[in-house]
Amino acid sequence: MIEKNIKKILADATQKAGYTENIILENPRQKDYGDYACPIAMKIGKKEGENPREIAEKILKNIPKNPYIKTITIAGPGFLNIFIAPEIVAKQIQSYEPLLPIQTNQPKKIMVEFGNPNIAKPLHFGHFRGLIIGESLARILRFTGNDVLTDNFIGNWGTQFGKLIVAIRKWGDREKIDKNPTEELVRLYRKFHDEGEKYPELEKEGAEEFRKMEQDRDKENFELWEWIVSESMKDFHRIANRLDAHFDVIRGEAFYEKMLPDVLQKLEKSGIATREKEGALVVHFSEEKKIPTMIFQKTDGATLYQTRDLAKIIFYDGENFDEMIYIVATDQSLHFRQVFETAKLLGYTGTYIHVNHGMVRLPEGKMSTRAGRSIGLDEVLDEAKQRSLDILTEHNTEFVGKEKEDLAEIIAMGALKFNDLSQNRRTNITFDWKKMLSFEGFSAPFLQYSAVRCASILRKAKPLQISSSMINITQPEEITLAKKILGFQAAILESANTLEPHHLAKYLFELAGEYNSFYANCPVLKAEDTEKITRLFLTKKTSETLQQGLFLLGIKTPEKM
Ligand code: ARG
DSSP states (O other): OHHHHHHHHHHHHHHHTTOOOOOOOBOOSSGGGOSEEEOHHHHHHHHHTOOHHHHHHHHHHTOOOOSSEEEEEEETTTEEEEEEOHHHHHHHHHTOOTTSOOOOSSOOEEEEEOOOOBTTSOOOTHHHHHHHHHHHHHHHHHHTTOEEEEEOOOBOOSHHHHHHHHHHHHHOOHHHHHHSHHHHHHHHHHHHHHHHHHOTHHHHHHHHHHHHHHHSOOHHHHHHHHHHHHHHHHHHHHHHHHTTOOOSBOOOGGGGGGGHHHHHHHHHHTTSEEEOTTSOEEEOOOGGGOOOOEEEEOTTSOBOHHHHHHHHHHHHHHTTOSEEEEEEEGGGHHHHHHHHHHHHHTTOOOEEEEEEEOOEEOOSSGGGSOTTSOOOHHHHHHHHHHHHHHHHHHHOOSOOHHHHHHHHHHHHHHHHHHHHHTSOTTSOEEOOHHHHTOSSSSSHHHHHHHHHHHHHHHHHHTTOOOOGGGOOOOSHHHHHHHHHHHTHHHHHHHHHHHTOTHHHHHHHHHHHHHHHHHHHHSOSTTOOHHHHHHHHHHHHHHHHHHHHHHHHTTOOOOSOO
């Protein structure tokens, strides 16, 4: 990787100049500043109280002649502006395979948890983001050489199931539930709450049914619970399928149920948790942590969400995972701090990361006005598809029937995903259908279209053999495009290291733009001999990079568009 080599050269020179500092390479806003800008001298200057330009001079003096850097100059307050040598670009692109995974010397065993709704409660729209971000990060982490296990911590255990059991017995109709699981169960759950306000003893009944299940292992309740879970998972699977989200294991909260007595005992025996007078088991954290107390067992003996989370950490510790990544909305940050801190107090030293994300705000209009009932995720997916169909009808009449349907689905899912993954995951996002489905902007359809166009150029050129030994990159536009293609790995690694897919999304958009300017200036099919082969070769690499990049975002590329 060119970037890696340049970093190494700069690091050595910095060290020789008598400093130590991490090398960061930025992409300058204007291309004529260079391919990279390195702000290292300013960073050192700030720390050491020295003049950054003088530091930059010293570093510069220690940079030996090398095949990677064409020119390096000092600019502004002390930036090092770097131009890559075109010869190295031309050489490296020849053997570059965007489809091959990135090797790492230190592969990690990583659990990626995502798509983890509470199935007895209304599916809130936030779960949608988790599914999209989780699938993408899992793909990125795999592609960068890690051993990834995707896991779904479905909320399928807890007091709410006692309530549902009561509600189904009192007001439920199994056939109706079977037809429309989520909607019907949500209705029953709501009814339970409304009635509970009038008749407070209902709450107790619900708690009692759960207790019977958890502590007495009541057979009838267990069967009903199993049925509820399998019913509501139908809806979940359908949505996950449409979003192309995959789980290696589904270890819901109930999976940890058998381990809970041990967990409670561990907490109590170690002295980390204390028994309150009323019988609850709680963990108080030390003052300076500034974390509120957490309950792990209620006075009636019932366990909680966090008890199951702690059991999960203990379980995975036994399986030797290096990292545990939880993709969950930001509003659960405190929960995770409490759970992770408790695990640490118990002596678990794993790396636990809450990959938090913001909320999705629904657009004004149709979907946001249905107050009082959950927005079925299906509805959003369907609306996206309908809008894609409309656009296809508007733009193009070539597609009909099933072909049109399939294409609209690929565009719709891509658009929803890219809208999410192109933005920093921490920010709240809003739906902007127009922007999301635009064929020209920072959107999936634009990238899908760019990839399809490259593929179609290649099809037209057939049966021409494109062998890398026959290419000769000379024109500035060719070099620029090749450079951009070679930046793919750095973009993936940035997303992998920060657990932020938007770096990759942004890169793909830039690559598509770069290809467009290349295409506008360099005829491909009308070129001849080596020039034609060279340009087709670049087209092929662009196509592979776009498709592979989109795949890492969980987005499909259609055959035709
Ligand atoms: N089921 C929870 C909810 O819907 C999210 C689970 C998050 N993951 C975890 N390990 N606690 O709010």
